[in-house]
Amino acid sequence: MTRLGTNRLLRGLATAAGLLVVWQLIVTLGGLPPFILPAPLEVALEWAARREVIVHHGLITAAEILLGLVFGTVLGTVSALIIAFSRPARRWLMPILIISQAIPVFALAPLLVLWLGYGMVSKVAMATLIIYFPVTAAFLDGLRRTEPGWLDLAKTMTDGVRTAGAQRLAILFRVRVPAALPALASGLRVAAAFAPIGAVVGEWVGSSGGLGFLMLHANGRMQTDLMFAALLTLAVFSLVLWFSLDAVLRRALPWQPDTHPDEKE
């Protein structure tokens, strides 16, 4: 890790420590009972005591999130490519895309559970649906905003040499797609932040496993410390997921305009 990365990590840890102190102060000074707001130490002890249960449910949720990310990304990427390439497909798929966004995905959760069952499938479907639109929209936006000069150049290079279809396909994959990868990366970052929401909402509506199930279960029994332990596990997993994806994307797309000069440290 670079020195800059170490600094960032240290600052993140300092922020987390500060939040824990505030949390502890609220509990101590406010005199709140543990079933309203447990102290950080109690939550930590509960996590240690119930770690097998938490890890078991955490792995289920993690699998749902990751599978949702994969399916949503594949579906979104392919949809954007088809819409960008084919004009008839654009006419038919764009309305579906807009409708998919007009229906609140949360409202679909009970239906998905009804159709796909209490198992993982309905949660994966939920996470897939929730990230499908951001991924498609971001990639499509990138595909539509190719620098016109590159398209002109590519056109003069292929005019009269390739058929119209082959020319369009070559320009799509050699120019428009690579040029749109930074936009796709933005969509994937949004997806990584949204996918956990999809999975957990799915679990709340109806499930037999996962962190959302565990939280609902703990809530019913007033085990607020266990709820917090599950919630923090989910938060840590989401953060790790986001930062790993961000690191991978930065490494994979070294040419993309990185931080604004003002943001460089």
Next chain:
Amino acid sequence: MFQAKAADPTDQESAERPAGGPPSVTLHAARLAFDGVALFEAMDVALEAGRITCLLGPSGVGKSTLLRLLAGLTELAPGDRLECGDGRPLAGRVAYMDQRDLLMPWLSVLDNVTIGARLRGMAAYTARAAALLERVGLAGRERDRPAALSGGMRQRVALARTLMEDRPVVLMDEPFSSLDAVTRYRLQGLAAAVLKDRTVLLVTHDPNEAIRLGHNVHVMAGRPAVLDRAMILPGAPPRDPTDPALIPVQRELMARLGLAERGG
């Protein structure tokens, strides 16, 4: 995913150029209007075979539009005629170079130079690309990304990419106008050498560039724009602008551009 394939000598774009020299090109553009205002009417442009034709004129007069018509980037209107001296179509025989380098930031310098072959579904002839990069003074920079290069170097890569296309007709839209004076002067010299025996249209707003590089120089002016008769410049490019023999040419060109100082 977008890397050049290994060079395969059987599948290379080598003997693509047909026998016979570069063609002459003539364009008769009937009428071109933007928002109802005629940019030009009945405009005739002739590019002499194997020569550099410069098109001079103020910004917004329609020079670039004319070049885009020739490049096939703007559809010809009914009544327009685009013909080559050898009777074959122009499409597929044109290389285009813009004022901006248009390098693709995700490709290395070498892959930028060979992008044309890959767009055509052919194997890239990397040895020739490396030789061209050496010719434009960028040997050893093949693996760099465009972002690591200066503006002058990037425009050199663009020149190498244009030459890599090995097209008989080259259309250049103010190719050196974004460069500093010293870099521009050097690149003009290089361009004159490497564009020898190609049919070239060079659009520029710089009279000195036209004198340095052109065999024939046209001035385009007015609205609707008209093209004057070509000035035939003496000697071969690249010309030395400090050559006293060119002073009458400069005076004539300034007069055609309406820039002649009066009462001097």
